[in-house]
Amino acid sequence: MRITVLGATGGVGGEVVKQALERGWHVTAVVRDAAKLTLPAEVVVAGLHEHEKLAAAVEGRDAVLSAVGSRDRGPTTVCVDGARAALAAGAKRLLVVSASGMHxxxxxxxxxxxxKPLLNTFLKHGWADMLAMEAVVTASDVDWTVVRPPMLLNGPRTGKVASRLDGNVRTFTIRRADVAAYLLDAVADPTLIRAKVSIAHG
Structure with a gap:
């Protein structure tokens, strides 16, 4: 399997790269700073608006996984920008990490x-960005999957993930490593094409 990962130096993105390499996959990691990625992936240094570089990083890949996200609570468009960049670059199979919080x-x-009304006072900008991302992705004609985890935690993969297509899982946390594993499994899962799926610790 050949994949391209956006947000490859983040918590979920880094786990995606690590676990994909462990599976023997070919991984292209799109980063802004190559020094932040120590894993033996193919590295492309590019911003989300560098179309030619991104198109080259996406061409011939089986899927693009976007795990980009903002590191602060101010207004942001990084998630929707990542989705638009992946689509403009020619992604045919696109998986994006959103959140279950605003649903x-x-x-x-x-x-x-x-x-959730309380959380919205603190996370409204990030959630608005993710909602915009979901709208862009679901309006596209590619084979998309939107994955909505709750609060993300560090730690090794547990392998215990519950999922729902018709609503949120009533568990409030999941480890980043489990989100990454779910994303990789979802790449070749035909039941998750054009699906919005909520996941949490099972």
Missing amino acids: TEGDGFFARKLV
Whole structure:
């Protein structure tokens, strides 16, 4: 399998690169600073608006996985910019990491009425960016998958992941390593093409 990873030096993106290499896949990591990636992947140094470099990084790949995200809580467009960049570069199979936080389908009363309105006061800019990303991706004609995890934690992969297509999983955390493994498994899963799937620790 040949994949391109956007956001390859982030928490989830780094795990995607690491685990894909462990599977024997060919990985192209798109980064802004090559010094931040120590894994033996093919590295392309490019910003999200450098179309020619991104197109070369995407050409001939089986999938593009976008795990870009903002590191602060201010206004941002990094997620939607990443999705637009991947589509403009010619991605045919695109998987993006979003979040379950701004969605309430399947949530219990406590999460829907108390927890998420409170979180929205702190995370509204990031969530708005992810919603814009989801809109761009789902309006495209590629084979897309939107993966929506809850709060991300560090730690080794557990292999215990619950998923739902019709609403959120009623668990509030998941490890980044498990998100990465789910993304890699989803690349070749035909049931997840054009699907929005919520995942959490199972």
